[in-house]
Structure formats: C-alpha cells, structure tokens
Amino acid sequence: MLNRVACAPCCWGIEQATDQTNPSWGKVLMEASEAGYRGIELGPDGFFPQQSGLLQSACRVRGLQICAGKVELPFADGKRSESVLKEAENVCRNLAGLGVDKLLIMEGIHSERYCHIGQSVTAPRLSLERKHQMVVQLNSIIEIANGYGLRCLLHPGIGGYITYKDEIEFVMHQISACRLGLCLDVGHVFLDGMDPIAMIRQYGKRIQHIHLKDVNTEKLRIAIRDKMEWVDAYSEGLITPLGDGDMKLKKVIEVLKAIDYEGWLVVEHEHSNAELSSVTYDLKRSREFLTQAIA
Incomplete structure (x- = not known):
C-alpha cells in the first residue's frame, strides 16, 4: 500500500484552476515529492499544464505518478x-x-445543498423523476469517458445531489459495476453521517480509489449547528492531518487490507490559501501516520 500513497491539490487550497492565489503547479509537485508521496491527483481541470510531455516529465523526475483526474x-x-x-x-x-x-466523477455543487453538511434529513432532495434524469446524464458522461479509455468512478461529495447514503445506493444500483466503480472519500461519508468501515464492507471490490481525510468532530458539530458552507467549515479546521482528528483511520486501513484493496490512497486535508505555510509539514505527518498504520 505504501507505494500507492498520493495527495491532491486541495491540500494546497486549490479548488479552482484560475484562482490567482493558487501556488504554482511546480511547487505542488515539488512539495508532494519532498513529503514522500508517490502519486498526485490532477485536481481541477486546467491547474496543471495540458502539454502531456511537460507534465509527465515533471512528475517523472520527482518520482510521482498521476493517479487520477476528475x-x-x-x-x-x-x-x-x-x-x-x-x-x-x-x-x-x-x-x-x-x-x-x-x-473521478462528482455531481457538482448546488447552492441549495452546500450548507447541509451532515444534514441528510433536512437537505433538499431530487424527485424520483429528476434522479432518473440525472442517471441518464451520468451514463452519457460515462460513454464519453469510455471512448477515451477512462474507467469511471463515482465520487460522492458535499454540495451535490449524490452525497448521502440513499443517494449513493440509488446510483450504484442503477449503473452496473462494470460501467461505474466507486471512489470512497472516507472523510466525506463520515461528515455526512455514514460509517466508512461499513461502506467499505458494503461495496468491497467496487471501491477502486480512496480519499483519506481526518475530521475534528467538535468542528463538525459547530458546522452542522451553524449550517456552515463546506469552504467555511474546512477553513475553520474541520479537516485535520491524518491521526489528528477523531476518525478510526487505522481501522479503515485494516478493513481495506481485509478486502485486498489495491488502489491508491489519496491524502486530502483541505486548506484555505491563508494556511499554505503548513502544507508540507501536514503532508509529512499524514504520510508518517500511514506508514505506521499500514505496517
């Protein structure tokens, strides 16, 4: 597992490719490599250069592999x-x-859902008709991706209409495993009231990519109470380096081993741009946590 540990641009506060406050893509690759990672996700389209030779060469000299796009x-x-x-x-x-x-396919952010972290009961929902229409659209995206040789993995996330347990189950039931796998973000499912360990056992081999976060549950309680938007919540310390929060991540690793998981483990601890000075330090600590947890 240790040779398939990656990180993602969100660790540097990169959510939009065109944000002028983003660090350079070269800095991201350099710091990911220095922190001991072997892979990098591409993050928002357009952040990394589109010239394949340039990016592949930059990754190669730093010992990094591009593990997924989204x-x-x-x-x-x-x-x-x-x-x-x-x-x-x-x-x-x-x-x-x-x-x-x-x-990785995420259903995009909708303003009416963005402040419903952990609030499955009160969050706005789609009608059954609109859910089926959504699946039709998703199938169309899968067809496009397959035409380029891409394996599609659903990534449930905050702010979209595929977030909560019943919404995930609906989509995974509607589309076969041979067409759609699962990227399980253990932090997101925990934030939205699900048990990551139970989800791993439920979907097993259909899980082909893992995002690892840790969560401060006191900050989560405040985010739910105040109906905070996602970006405000993580800017207030909701997401921590691995091992600093309250999730049972060592048990998560244990269960992944039990199902013979062979995909990437991608560390994500979202930062605001104001916190970038601690990125490398936090990434190293998360890498050290995984070294001990996987051993």
Missing part, C-alpha cells in the same frame, strides 16, 4: 445538459492525452 459537473441540472457533456468531453480528452486511466 470532473465536477452539475449533471443533476437537466437544463445544462449540453454544456455539461461538452465540458466532460474536453476534460476526458485532456486526461487521455496525459495517460490517465481513471476519471
């Missing part, structure tokens, strides 16, 4: 079908050019 698109919004599919096509074309073989 799209975050509001495919639950039927009115945006054409633009969603066009953007998906552009991202898939870029990923294929970089030699990436896995596409």
Whole structure:
C-alpha cells in the first residue's frame, strides 16, 4: 500500500484552476515529492499544464505518478445538459492525452445543498423523476469517458445531489459495476453521517480509489449547528492531518487490507490559501501516520 500513497491539490487550497492565489503547479509537485508521496491527483481541470510531455516529465523526475483526474459537473441540472457533456468531453480528452486511466466523477455543487453538511434529513432532495434524469446524464458522461479509455468512478461529495447514503445506493444500483466503480472519500461519508468501515464492507471490490481525510468532530458539530458552507467549515479546521482528528483511520486501513484493496490512497486535508505555510509539514505527518498504520 505504501507505494500507492498520493495527495491532491486541495491540500494546497486549490479548488479552482484560475484562482490567482493558487501556488504554482511546480511547487505542488515539488512539495508532494519532498513529503514522500508517490502519486498526485490532477485536481481541477486546467491547474496543471495540458502539454502531456511537460507534465509527465515533471512528475517523472520527482518520482510521482498521476493517479487520477476528475470532473465536477452539475449533471443533476437537466437544463445544462449540453454544456455539461461538452465540458466532460474536453476534460476526458485532456486526461487521455496525459495517460490517465481513471476519471473521478462528482455531481457538482448546488447552492441549495452546500450548507447541509451532515444534514441528510433536512437537505433538499431530487424527485424520483429528476434522479432518473440525472442517471441518464451520468451514463452519457460515462460513454464519453469510455471512448477515451477512462474507467469511471463515482465520487460522492458535499454540495451535490449524490452525497448521502440513499443517494449513493440509488446510483450504484442503477449503473452496473462494470460501467461505474466507486471512489470512497472516507472523510466525506463520515461528515455526512455514514460509517466508512461499513461502506467499505458494503461495496468491497467496487471501491477502486480512496480519499483519506481526518475530521475534528467538535468542528463538525459547530458546522452542522451553524449550517456552515463546506469552504467555511474546512477553513475553520474541520479537516485535520491524518491521526489528528477523531476518525478510526487505522481501522479503515485494516478493513481495506481485509478486502485486498489495491488502489491508491489519496491524502486530502483541505486548506484555505491563508494556511499554505503548513502544507508540507501536514503532508509529512499524514504520510508518517500511514506508514505506521499500514505496517
């Protein structure tokens, strides 16, 4: 497992490729390598250079492998079908050019859902008809990705309409495992009231990519009480380096070993841009935690 530990650009506060406060892509690769990681996710489309030779060479000299790319698109919004599919096509074309073989698919953020961390009961929901329309859109994205040789993995996340346990189960039931795998973000599922260990046991081999976060449960209680938006919650310390929070991450690793998990473990601890001075230190601590947990 230790040779497949990666990190993601969100650790540097990178959520939008065009944000002028982002650190340079070269700095991200350098610090990921220095902290002992073997892989990097691409993050938002356009942050890393699109020239495949340039990025692949930069990763190679730093001992890094690109482990996955992603799209975050509001495919639950039927009115945006054409633009969603066009953007998906552009991202898939870029990923294929970089030699990436896995596409993480997130249902994009909707303002009415963004402040419902851990609030499955009160969060706005789609009608059954709209859920089926969403699945049709998702299948269209999968078709596009397959055309570029990409394996698609659903990434449930905060702010979209595939977040809570019943929403995940609906989509995974509607689309077969041969077409759609699962990227399980253990932090996100914990934040939204699910048991990561039970989810790993439920989906087993369908899980082909793991995101690891740790969570400060006191900060989570405040985020739920105050109906905080995701970016505000993590800026207040909701997400911690691995081992500093309250999740049972050693048990998570134990259960992953039990199902013979062979994919990447991707460390994510979201920072605001104001906290970038601690990124390398935090990444090293998370890497050290995993070294001990996996041994």
